[in-house]
Amino acid sequence: MTGPAGPAAPTTIPVRGAHPYDVVVGHHLGDRLAAMLGEGVERVAVICPERLEAFVDDLVDHLEDREVVVLAVPDGEEGKQAAVAEACWEALGEAGLTRSDAVVTLGGGATTDLGGFVAATWLRGVKVVHVPTTLLAMVDAAVGGKTGINTGAGKNLVGAFHEPSGVLCDLSLLETLPREELVSGLAEVVKCGFIADPEILRLVEETDPDALVPSSPVLRELVERAIAVKVEVVVADLRETGGSGDHPGREALNYGHTLGHAIERYEEYGVRHGEAVAVGCVFVAELAARAGTLPASVVERHRSVLGRVGLPVGYAGAPFDDLLAHMRVDKKARGSQLRFVVLDDVARPRVLAGPSEEDLRAAYEALGEQS
Ligand SMILES: NC(=O)c1ccc[n+]([C@@H]2O[C@H](COP(=O)([O-])OP(=O)(O)OC[C@H]3O[C@@H](n4cnc5c(N)ncnc54)[C@H](O)[C@@H]3O)[C@@H](O)[C@H]2O)c1
Numbered sequence: 001m002t003g004p005a006g007p008a009a010p011t012t013i014p015v016r017g018a019h020p021y022d023v024v025v026g027h028h029l030g031d032r033l034a035a036m037l038g039e040g041v042e043r044v045a046v047i048c049p050e051r052l053e054a055f056v057d058d059l060v061d062h063l064e065d066r067e068v069v070v071l072a073v074p075d076g077e078e079g080k081q082a083a084v085a086e087a088c089w090e091a092l093g094e095a096g097l098t099r100s101d102a103v104v105t106l107g108g109g110a111t112t113d114l115g116g117f118v119a120a121t122w123l124r125g126v127k128v129v130h131v132p133t134t135l136l137a138m139v140d141a142a143v144g145g146k147t148g149i150n151t152g153a154g155k156n157l158v159g160a161f162h163e164p165s166g167v168l169c170d171l172s173l174l175e176t177l178p179r180e181e182l183v184s185g186l187a188e189v190v191k192c193g194f195i196a197d198p199e200i201l202r203l204v205e206e207t208d209p210d211a212l213v214p215s216s217p218v219l220r221e222l223v224e225r226a227i228a229v230k231v232e233v234v235v236a237d238l239r240e241t242g243g244s245g246d247h248p249g250r251e252a253l254n255y256g257h258t259l260g261h262a263i264e265r266y267e268e269y270g271v272r273h274g275e276a277v278a279v280g281c282v283f284v285a286e287l288a289a290r291a292g293t294l295p296a297s298v299v300e301r302h303r304s305v306l307g308r309v310g311l312p313v314g315y316a317g318a319p320f321d322d323l324l325a326h327m328r329v330d331k332k333a334r335g336s337q338l339r340f341v342v343l344d345d346v347a348r349p350r351v352l353a354g355p356s357e358e359d360l361r362a363a364y365e366a367l368g369e370q371s
């Protein structure tokens with residue numbers, strides 16, 4: 001007789017770019033950390049928010065005889081600040097972290113962004129391995145080498161492309177993640193469904209959202225599919241210099257982010273990234289219906305899929321002019337021209353450059369009608 005099946009064996013998703021690395025998805029993956037760090041690493045700096053320090057001991061056990069220094073950083077967006085990066089640089093100096101040593105980040109996307117940026121800049125770049133602890137960081141932030149911090153003017157305005165040497169997506173770490181944080185991560189998963197993989201949308205539409213828990217095989221399939229979408233895009237266009245033909249290249253991953261980041265900034269980061277991105281996706285769907293060719297049924301599908309998992313699909317919390325000012329610092333903008341990633345259909349992203357202010361306002365007003 002066989003007992004209930006345990007979690008499936010880990011899945012390795014190779015990222016075959018100029019600096020190849022693996023993203024491993026599974027349960028209880030700590031024993032893979034040492035191999036991911038590779039030979040010659042004597043010192044490891046673990047960058048982690050204070051509130052997640054309970055996870056650190058377990059991780060450190062897997063670092064064997066390496067010298068470990070733990071850098072406790074502020075949680076969430078509080079950590080994505082120049083002053084925090086500077087404090088990390090000072091701590092790395094005190095620890096004597098050399099070019100043959102490594103940084104490990106342990107936390108959500110804010111921590112992998114900050115820690116990745118510190119690793120990118122310390123000694124002009126040292127090895128980093130990400131151990132994401134939120135769904136959002138597993139499917140998105142820890143993969144693909146975008147790192148960064150915020151400035152007074154807006155989100156992620158300072159940063160570097162610095163690919164990790166590996167990413168460990170240990171789904172067991174999600175057991176303690178608050179439900180609303182898991183839901184926030186689903187926004188980036190659904191985004192990947194709209195820009196590239198309709199099977200993601202089908203899975204979300206056919207699964208009871210309450211069944212999307214860390215041990216669920218469907219959640220794991222969603223995680224692996226979203227990572228696969230991201231990996232395919234970043235391997236083709238790591239530095240976001242452009243795609244081929246009509247495809248926007250890496251900018252496609254920015255679907256929903258132009259308004260999303262503006263809302264985060266306006267709300268002084270009191271709204272979760274995934275929640276803002278969900279609203280931003282509905283906004284660009286409305287925009288594409290007005291300024292492009294997106295059928296109304298696909299706009300409605302945005303509301304139904306995102307709403308089904310508990311994400312916001314409406315927003316009227318800011319004057320449009322304030323959001324417009326914040327959107328002007330979006331990295332896709334060129335001079336005074338705003339550029340948005342829109343869809344012509346599911347899995348058919350393209351860039352819409354310079355939509356009229358009338359269309360932008362109408363799309364924003366449509367968000368208020370539904371909230
Ligand atoms: N670099 C990229 O490609 C990329 C992609 C997507 C998002 N991001 C960035 O990621 C950030 C959002 O990431 P996030 O949603 O993970 O937010 P986050 O890092 O702020 O984490 C959310 C909250 O969850 C808590 N938490 C994390 N893991 C936990 C666990 N296992 N158990 C209990 N609590 C836990 C954190 O302490 C925090 O309070 C944003 O700054 C966004 O800009 C970057």
Ligand SMILES: O=C(O)C(=O)C[C@@H](O)[C@H](O)[C@H](O)COP(=O)(O)O
Binds near residue numbers: 140254
């Ligand atoms: O990896 C990318 O490229 C993305 O755009 C993924 C986004 O989900 C992510 O939020 C990213 O940090 C946004 O990048 P930014 O260049 O707009 O700051």
Ligand SMILES: [Zn+2]
Binds near residue numbers: 140188257273277
């Ligand atoms: Zn994002």
